[in-house]
Amino acid sequence: FLERREDRILRRVLTVCILAGTGTLAILIKDLGITLAFVGAVGSNTVVLIMPAFLFVRMYREQRGFVWYAAVFVFCLGCAILPVCLFAVIRKALLGPAVAR
Numbered sequence: 001f002l003e004r005r006e007d008r009i010l011r012r013v014l015t016v017c018i019l020a021g022t023g024t025l026a027i028l029i030k031d032l033g034i035t036l037a038f039v040g041a042v043g044s045n046t047v048v049l050i051m052p053a054f055l056f057v058r059m060y061r062e063q064r065g066f067v068w069y070a071a072v073f074v075f076c077l078g079c080a081i082l083p084v085c086l087f088a089v090i091r092k093a094l095l096g097p098a099v100a101r
Contacts, residue, residue, distance in 0.1 A: 034093045041085035049078030 029035050053075035060068055 029093070031093075034089065037089045037092070038086070041089050042082070045078050045082045045085060049074055049081065053078065 025035060025038070053071040056071040057068065057075060060071075
């Protein structure tokens with residue numbers, strides 16, 4: 001993959017981008033609830049679904065049994081759920097809460 005120096009530079013660039021994006025969102029968004037919903041949607045999906053399955057698939061890539069394919073399924077499910085959750089948060093931020101009829 002990447003050399004040690006390139007990896008260090010990539011990590012620094014990603015860290016700066018994450019901090020700049022977070023700071024920009026904090027300045028622009030006046031409602032803390034939307035910010036927490038955004039962080040929750042990204043964080044919970046990543047921590048609960050995407051990362052454990054990804055790490056399992058990477059660790060056991062040589063042993064492809066039922067559990068390995070189940071982990072691939074959970075990873076794909078997490079990657080599919082994340083944009084849906086983000087869309088719901090963005091839609092709520094733009095349109096406001098849904099009105100019950």
